[in-house]
Amino acid sequence: EAMNRTIEQYLRSFVHQQPSNWYKFLAMAEWSYNSSPHSGTGITPYEAVYGKPPPSIPRYLLGSSSNEAVEDVLRTREEIHTLLKHKLIKAQLAMKEFADRKRRDVQYHEGQLVYVKLRPYRQNSVRTNKHHKLSKRYFGPF
DSSP, rough: HHOOOOOHHHHHHTTTOOGGGGGGGGGHHHHHHHSOOOOOSSHHHHHHHHHHOOOOOOOOTOOSSOOOOHHHHHHHHHHHHHHHHHHHHHHHHHHHHHHHHHHHOOOOOTTTTOOOOOOOOOOOOOSSSSGGGSSEEOOOOO
């Protein structure tokens, strides 16, 4: 589910000018996802599966192919890859800015009483009744 949302975000930020051609960029979006380090693990999904860093996509050098069709494909791939990198960075900054709007910097000290927000629908250990959506949202003070 989370991976699908991320791939969808990659595609959305990349194909907004050509939405009917999304399938052409799916492989590049998948590669970007699988070769990017994830905050939860600190490594790429590729490394988690294969135990080694993902191979890098070689950079295209203008005129490196004698075949014109191959040259066009490589040039297009390089343009797509560069554009995708810029758009992903822009999307990440926008998401961080949006998330930071809802956050506040709070310092807690030892001995201070606090309420704990638990999510019974996610944390089975605190589920108290059948109607967990109607349960208390905060527990404490602790």
